[in-house]
Amino acid sequence: MxxxxxxxxxxxxxxxxxxxxxxxxxKNTHVVGGPAGWTIPASGSDIYSSWAATKTFKVGDDLVFNFTTGKHTVAEVPLQGYDQCNTTDRTHIYKTGPATIALTKAGTRHYICTFHCKMGQKLSVNKSxxxxxxxxxxxxxxxxxxxxxxxxxxxxxxx
Known part of the structure; x- marks a missing residue:
């Protein structure tokens, strides 16, 4: 007993x-860029790096990219595409805003705007x-x- x-x-x-x-x-929902949303940053891509540094991303979370359809996109790309703003090897592209992307597996993922990447509109997240x-x-x-x-x-x- x-x-x-x-x-x-x-x-x-x-x-x-x-x-x-x-x-x-x-599960958490992260609005990319906070209130400013997914837009051309005034001070380069540091705004998205700074935003991501304050978050803990995990498998199962959602990223919400708030943008106006036709003015921005979200493309998931490998590291080289992220660094060079190249969408040749993209795994997916979202053309309609807002776009919600589920973080389905651990690791680092990279996102860029196909129109404004070279102006700093890009984000890299690492899921725990x-x-x-x-x-x-x-x-x-x-x-x-x-x-x-x-x-x-x-x-x-x-x-």
Whole structure:
């Protein structure tokens, strides 16, 4: 009976931690450039670098590029395309604003305006994988603890 109470306590602790962690890693929507939106920066691309430096991007988040259709675009490009404002190897282009782009995997992604990249309208974001790994590990621990409870309830001994 003591083992069952210990398992119950462990399940409750993990469930509370899971709920707390889940709310802290919930999906976020980032409006690129803040109130100014996706536009030609007055002071070069530093405005977008500075904006991104204040954010934590993670898999599952959305980037919202607010722009007027026909005046701007958003193209996802590799690093070389970002550095050289070249869209030859782009993976996708969004021509209708506002454009919402889901961050679906970890790593660095680069975005440029095909009209105004050389004027500094470009953004690079790096999505964290650590938060996602912790979330997955915590969920797996919860499942394992719950499975052990089921075995205990059936009279089976684990370990």
């Amino acid at each position: 003591a083992g069952f109470q210990l398992n119950q306590a462990a399940v409750m602790i993990v469930m509370v931690a899971y709920m707390q962690f889940h709310t802290t890693v919930a 994988i650590i938060v996602d790994l912790i979330f997955v590990c915590l969920a797996k621990i919860l499942v394992l603890i719950q499975q052990r409870d089921v075995m205990t309830l059936k009279g089976l001994k684990v370990m």
